[in-house]
Amino acid sequence: MNRTRREMVFLGLTAALLPTAVLADRERDSDRARHAVERGEALALADILTRVRSDLGGEIVGVEFERKRERWVYEFKVIDPGGRLWEVYVDAATADIVRREGH
Template sequence: MDLCRPWICALIAALALVTAGAAPSFARDHDDARRAVEAGEIRPLVEILNAARGRLPGDIVGVKLERESGRWMYELRVVDGKGRLFEIHVNAGNGDVERTEEK
């Protein structure tokens, strides 16, 4: 799995921006996400993905940026080699994996 390919990062960033407005707890638009990065509240998605490389159980198929309990979280949807779907919740401020759930 090579997460550094530019097209993968661009696709994931686009998914994050598109899915970010899907519910009230999500960032309303890309401006919210950009402001949070500029204010130092969250790390850019590309940094999170680079740090996660090799630690994820498969390929990233979706990304959301949302607020959980007052904290920004990246939710990564990952499909492993056996076709199982996982949600990986990553603290957007420090990059720590908070929890992993098989769906």
């Protein structure tokens, strides 16, 4: 197999597996969140949304759950009314908004 054909096969396999990798990462986020909630280290997403939805500043288009600076945070991707994308970080234990980053 020549180099170009190998590259095409590699790119095809990568494209085919990418959705699986994204799904696996989302599953890990939900597993991490569930375990953190069970241990009392975080509030459930539904509770967080009840507390902060009106303060997020727009429509939620994505959510991640991750460890940042020794605490669990929900990272919300939000589109504001002007169409700008924001990442809003919310402390998972307290529901406090800890940071906003515009893109």
